[in-house]
Amino acid sequence: MKEILVVGHCDLDHPQITSLIEGNFSAKVTRSKLLEDTKQLLRKHNYDLVIINRIGAFDQESGIELIKEIKNVGWCEAPIMLVTNLKDQMDLAVQCGAVLGYGKDKLYDRETIKLLGKYLT
Numbered sequence: 001m002k003e004i005l006v007v008g009h010c011d012l013d014h015p016q017i018t019s020l021i022e023g024n025f026s027a028k029v030t031r032s033k034l035l036e037d038t039k040q041l042l043r044k045h046n047y048d049l050v051i052i053n054r055i056g057a058f059d060q061e062s063g064i065e066l067i068k069e070i071k072n073v074g075w076c077e078a079p080i081m082l083v084t085n086l087k088d089q090m091d092l093a094v095q096c097g098a099v100l101g102y103g104k105d106k107l108y109d110r111e112t113i114k115l116l117g118k119y120l121t
Contacts, residue, residue: 001026001027001028002025002026002027002028002048002049002119002120003027003028003030003045003046003047003048004021004027004028004029004030004047004048004049004050004051004120005029005030005032005038005041005042005045005047005049005050005051006018006021006029006030006031006032006051007032007035007038007050007051007052007053007056007063007066008032008033008034008035008038008052008053008055008056008057008058008059008061008063009031009053009057009083010057010058011057013053013057013104014031016107017029017051017083017107018031020107020108020112020113020116021116021120024113024116024117024120025116025117025120025121026120027048027120030045030047033056033057033058033059034056034058034059034061035052035056035059035061035062035063035066036059036061038050038052038066039069039070039075042070042075042076043075046076046077046078047076047078048078048119048120049078049079049080049081049116049119049120050070050076050078050079050080050081051080051081051083051101052066052067052080052081052082052083052098053082053083053084054082054083054084054086054089063082063083063084063093064082064089064092064093064096067080067082067093067096067097067098068096068097071096071097079098079099079119080097080098080099081098081099081100081101081102081119082098082101083101083102083103083104084101084103084104085103085104085105086103090103099119100115101115102115102116
Protein backbone atom coordinates (compact mmCIF):
# COMPACT_ATOMS: atom_id res chain seq x y z
CA MET A 1 0.00 0.00 0.00
CA LYS A 2 1.31 3.43 -0.95
CA GLU A 3 1.49 6.17 1.65
CA ILE A 4 0.73 9.77 0.74
CA LEU A 5 1.22 12.90 2.80
CA VAL A 6 -1.33 15.61 1.99
CA VAL A 7 -0.25 19.02 3.26
CA GLY A 8 -2.04 22.28 4.01
CA HIS A 9 -5.49 21.62 2.59
CA CYS A 10 -8.63 22.99 4.21
CA ASP A 11 -11.32 20.90 5.88
CA LEU A 12 -13.38 20.94 2.68
CA ASP A 13 -10.63 19.97 0.21
CA HIS A 14 -8.78 17.41 2.30
CA PRO A 15 -11.60 14.81 2.46
CA GLN A 16 -12.15 15.16 -1.28
CA ILE A 17 -8.47 14.56 -2.04
CA THR A 18 -8.38 11.63 0.40
CA SER A 19 -11.48 10.10 -1.13
CA LEU A 20 -10.10 10.45 -4.65
CA ILE A 21 -6.79 8.82 -3.71
CA GLU A 22 -8.06 6.07 -1.43
CA GLY A 23 -10.98 5.34 -3.77
CA ASN A 24 -8.80 4.87 -6.85
CA PHE A 25 -5.55 3.44 -5.50
CA SER A 26 -4.25 1.08 -2.86
CA ALA A 27 -3.11 4.00 -0.75
CA LYS A 28 -3.34 5.53 2.71
CA VAL A 29 -3.42 9.31 3.19
CA THR A 30 -1.85 11.08 6.15
CA ARG A 31 -2.83 14.69 6.76
CA SER A 32 -0.60 17.56 7.80
CA LYS A 33 -2.52 20.77 8.43
CA LEU A 34 0.49 22.98 9.17
CA LEU A 35 3.41 23.23 6.80
CA GLU A 36 5.84 23.34 9.74
CA ASP A 37 4.47 20.00 11.02
CA THR A 38 5.21 18.50 7.62
CA LYS A 39 8.94 18.80 8.22
CA GLN A 40 8.64 16.64 11.35
CA LEU A 41 6.58 14.03 9.53
CA LEU A 42 9.08 13.86 6.66
CA ARG A 43 11.96 13.37 9.10
CA LYS A 44 10.19 10.40 10.69
CA HIS A 45 8.51 8.62 7.78
CA ASN A 46 9.11 7.79 4.13
CA TYR A 47 6.11 8.62 1.97
CA ASP A 48 5.52 7.55 -1.62
CA LEU A 49 4.07 10.92 -2.63
CA VAL A 50 3.73 14.34 -0.99
CA ILE A 51 0.91 16.63 -2.15
CA ILE A 52 1.25 20.24 -0.98
CA ASN A 53 -1.30 23.04 -1.22
CA ARG A 54 -0.01 26.27 -2.79
CA ILE A 55 -0.90 28.22 0.37
CA GLY A 56 -1.39 26.39 3.66
CA ALA A 57 -5.04 26.72 4.65
CA PHE A 58 -4.29 26.84 8.38
CA ASP A 59 -1.03 28.80 8.51
CA GLN A 60 -0.98 30.71 5.20
CA GLU A 61 2.58 29.47 4.56
CA SER A 62 3.89 29.09 1.01
CA GLY A 63 3.86 25.62 -0.48
CA ILE A 64 6.59 26.72 -2.91
CA GLU A 65 8.86 27.70 -0.01
CA LEU A 66 8.20 24.35 1.65
CA ILE A 67 9.13 22.53 -1.56
CA LYS A 68 12.37 24.51 -1.79
CA GLU A 69 13.24 23.72 1.82
CA ILE A 70 12.43 20.01 1.48
CA LYS A 71 14.57 19.76 -1.64
CA ASN A 72 17.46 21.78 -0.18
CA VAL A 73 17.58 19.82 3.08
CA GLY A 74 16.85 16.46 1.46
CA TRP A 75 14.07 15.39 3.86
CA CYS A 76 12.18 13.53 1.19
CA GLU A 77 13.07 11.44 -1.83
CA ALA A 78 9.43 10.91 -2.81
CA PRO A 79 7.86 12.95 -5.59
CA ILE A 80 6.42 16.23 -4.34
CA MET A 81 3.39 17.69 -6.07
CA LEU A 82 1.87 21.17 -5.75
CA VAL A 83 -1.90 21.73 -5.95
CA THR A 84 -2.72 25.03 -7.64
CA ASN A 85 -4.86 26.41 -10.45
CA LEU A 86 -2.15 28.99 -11.25
CA LYS A 87 0.12 27.93 -14.11
CA ASP A 88 2.97 30.25 -13.11
CA GLN A 89 3.00 28.76 -9.60
CA MET A 90 2.92 25.21 -11.00
CA ASP A 91 5.84 26.05 -13.29
CA LEU A 92 7.75 27.52 -10.33
CA ALA A 93 7.11 24.40 -8.24
CA VAL A 94 8.49 22.22 -11.03
CA GLN A 95 11.54 24.50 -11.32
CA CYS A 96 12.06 24.00 -7.57
CA GLY A 97 12.10 20.22 -7.95
CA ALA A 98 8.45 19.19 -7.70
CA VAL A 99 6.75 16.92 -10.21
CA LEU A 100 3.84 18.29 -12.21
CA GLY A 101 0.77 18.60 -9.97
CA TYR A 102 -2.84 19.46 -10.65
CA GLY A 103 -5.33 22.25 -10.04
CA LYS A 104 -8.13 21.99 -7.51
CA ASP A 105 -10.54 22.65 -10.34
CA LYS A 106 -9.26 19.46 -12.01
CA LEU A 107 -9.48 17.18 -8.96
CA TYR A 108 -11.94 14.71 -10.50
CA ASP A 109 -10.68 14.90 -14.07
CA ARG A 110 -9.52 11.69 -15.68
CA GLU A 111 -6.12 13.31 -16.34
CA THR A 112 -5.62 13.96 -12.60
CA ILE A 113 -6.29 10.31 -11.77
CA LYS A 114 -3.89 9.29 -14.54
CA LEU A 115 -1.25 11.72 -13.17
CA LEU A 116 -1.61 10.37 -9.63
CA GLY A 117 -1.45 6.86 -11.03
CA LYS A 118 2.13 7.48 -12.18
CA TYR A 119 3.13 7.57 -8.52
CA LEU A 120 0.52 5.38 -6.85
CA THR A 121 0.38 2.21 -8.97
